[in-house]
Amino acid sequence: MKNNKSDLLYLQEMDIQSWELLHASRLTGYLTETFDLPDSCRLLLVSPEKPEGDIVFMFEKVLRSMGLDLSKTMHIFPEQVVSLGSHQLSWIWFSGCEKSGILDINTLLSPLLKEIEGNNLERRNLWQQICSYEK
Structure with missing residues (x-):
C-alpha cells in the first residue's frame, strides 16, 4: 500500500489507527525497519501476551531472583524479533x-x-534454566 493521503484517509474511515505487516519476508524487495533497545534493557520478554494484572507480580518475583527489576525489561511480540536492532541484553x-x-x-x-x-x-x-547460567 502506498503511503499517501488517500490511503491514510481510507484507513481512518475504516477506523484503523495502525497496522503491521506480519510476514514482510514474503514480499519481494521489502526491507524490515529495525528498532534498537535502550541500553538499560537487560531482559527482553518475547511473548504473544504482554504481562498484565497478577501475572506482573509473578514476573517481578522471577526478575528479582535474577537481580533485575521491571525497569530493566521490555516486552515484544514474537513477530517483532526479526526487527530487533542493537541492544545490550543479558537475557532473552x-x-x-x-x-x-x-x-x-x-x-x-x-x-x-x-x-x-x-x-x-x-x-x-x-x-533450573536461570540457575544453569550462574557461574
Whole structure:
C-alpha cells in the first residue's frame, strides 16, 4: 500500500489507527525497519501476551531472583524479533513461543507466564534454566 493521503484517509474511515505487516519476508524487495533497545534493557520478554494484572507480580518475583527489576525489561511480540536492532541484553525470555533470532545471550524458554503461575513443575523448570547460567 502506498503511503499517501488517500490511503491514510481510507484507513481512518475504516477506523484503523495502525497496522503491521506480519510476514514482510514474503514480499519481494521489502526491507524490515529495525528498532534498537535502550541500553538499560537487560531482559527482553518475547511473548504473544504482554504481562498484565497478577501475572506482573509473578514476573517481578522471577526478575528479582535474577537481580533485575521491571525497569530493566521490555516486552515484544514474537513477530517483532526479526526487527530487533542493537541492544545490550543479558537475557532473552521466550514465553509461549519458539526460540528465534538472537544468539550468545542467556536464553529462557517457557510456556506463557499465566501457565507458570501456580504450576510447580513449570516454576522449577524455569528456575533450573536461570540457575544453569550462574557461574
